[in-house]
Amino acid sequence: MGWIDSFSYWKMERYEKYLMTMQNLGECPDCKGKGFTIPYSVYAAAYECPSCNGSGLYSDWFEVNG
Numbered sequence: 061m062g063w064i065d066s067f068s069y070w071k072m073e074r075y076e077k078y079l080m081t082m083q084n085l086g087e088c089p090d091c092k093g094k095g096f097t098i099p100y101s102v103y104a105a106a107y108e109c110p111s112c113n114g115s116g117l118y119s120d121w122f123e124v125n126g
């Protein structure tokens with residue numbers, strides 16, 4: 061296992077811990093329960109989160125991504 065493999069494993073482990081945290085909170089991991097995505101710049105409009113269809117719920121995120 062090279063250092064790149066170790067790094068991607070570390071990232072994956074971190075992401076899985078994040079997903080578990082969001083599952084406990086019941087919030088969508090992609091928009092952090094807001095229901096919309098955070099704009100990249102002040103000129104971009106926030107749009108409805110496609111992962112949870114704007115509900116911000118983990119259960120809706122899981123239906124799309126789980």
Ligand SMILES: [Zn+2]
Binds near residue numbers: 110117121
């Ligand atoms: Zn969402």
